[in-house]
Every structure is written in structure tokens, then in C-alpha cells.
Amino acid sequence: MKKYYGRYKHAIPLIIYAAIYCVWFAWLERTVVHPDTIIHMKIDDMIPFCELFVIPYFLWFGYVSIVVLYCFFKNKQEYYKTCVFLFTGMTAFLVISTLWPNGHHLRPYIMPRDNIFSSLVAHLYNMDTPTNLWPSIHVYNSIGAHLAVVHSQKLAKNKAIRSGSFILCVSIVLSTVFIKQHSMFDVLTAFVMAATMYVVVYQADIVAHCQWYRWKRQRVRQV
Secondary structure (H helix, E strand, O other), X not given: OHHHHHHHOOHHHHHHHHXXXXXXXXXXXXXXXXXXXXXXXXXXXXXXOOHHHHHHHHHHHHHHHHXXXXXXXXXXXXXXXXXXXXXXXXXXXXXXXXXXXEEXXXXXXXXXXXXXXXXXXXXXXXXXXXXXXXOOHXXXXXXXXXXXXXXXXXXXHOHHHHHHHHHHHHHHHHHHHHOOOOOHHHHHHHHHHHHHHHHHHHHOOHHHHXXXXXXXXXXXXXX
């Protein structure tokens, strides 16, 4: 048991954060019914509804999870960077949704076409209310997952994986507006937040700095 704990104890922050996030988000979904802030941009009205994009929208769940799990088992440093990137944005989203309850009126009242993809979109609408949207976590986490792939020592060398990740990331970003789950404002602010965290996590390398500071404190204590 001690052997497995020593090998996989870095899963503890992920498990704790996942529990906190799910409880907080569920609470927001129950309490934010009629948000005061309605998000809308003129460009939202020019984007057509396209139910086919529900596929990459749902693929997001597997995409982000697989990238995180890969980093978890293959490289702790990359795993910590990915978690810091994702957790920071997701926490910012929860705080914003709590302080400024928001929503949109972009969803079509009647599906323009009757097919399996429209049925999937309708099912999604029933599960997920058009509230708590800003910034788009679908967009932000997709960017975070792709950055993790690009900065992975092993995955970055595989052109097929790198290209596939990019295509999937772009498809997910587009899906958020084409199935009317998000306003373009949610997408743009997610990009701004992702760009900020890219500088913090990958250029300033805050994870390495924190680990160095922790190591130095331990050395001082030993002396």
C-alpha cells in the first residue's frame, strides 16, 4: 500500500479539486436560474446553428481526461503544469459565475432539423442549462489540453498526435458557438485567460519555481 501511495499520491490534489469543482458547479446550476447578466455579441446572431458540432463538443470530456491521465502516469512535471493551468481557469470560472451569475438566450426554440445530432443537442440542452457560461471552460480546457500535448516531451515528437490534438481542439472551440452553448464573448475571454496562464505556467514556469522554493526551504531546515 505504501508503495502505491508513494507512486500515485500526486492524484490526491486532482481528486480533491474534482470533488470541490463538481459540488460548486452543481450548486451554481441549481441556484442560477434567472441570471442578471445576459451575454450576447452581434456576431452570435451571424453564426448558424450546426448540430454536427455536438460530436466534438462531447469529445471534449474524453480529450481533456485522457491528456490529464497521460501526464499523470508519464511525467509528474507535465502533470503538475497541466493541473495548475486547468485548475486556475476552472476556479476563476466558478468565482465569476458565483459573483456575476450569467447566461444567454442563443439556443433555438425549435430544432431546424430532425436527426440524431439534433437529438443529441436537445439532450445536452436538457442536461445543461444556458447559465454559468463565462468564460467557456470547454474552450479554456481544450487549449490547456493541447498545450499539454505540445509541451509533452514524448507527445510533441509525434506529428500525428500533435496535429490530431490541434484539430480536435479547434473543433471543440468551434462547437461551443455552432451548437449555441456559448457566446463568442465566452470564447474570446477564455482565450485571454488561456494566454495569461500560458505565460504563467509555461513561460514563467511557476511550477518549477515553487518546487525549487520548496526544496530550498527543506535544505534550510536540514541545516
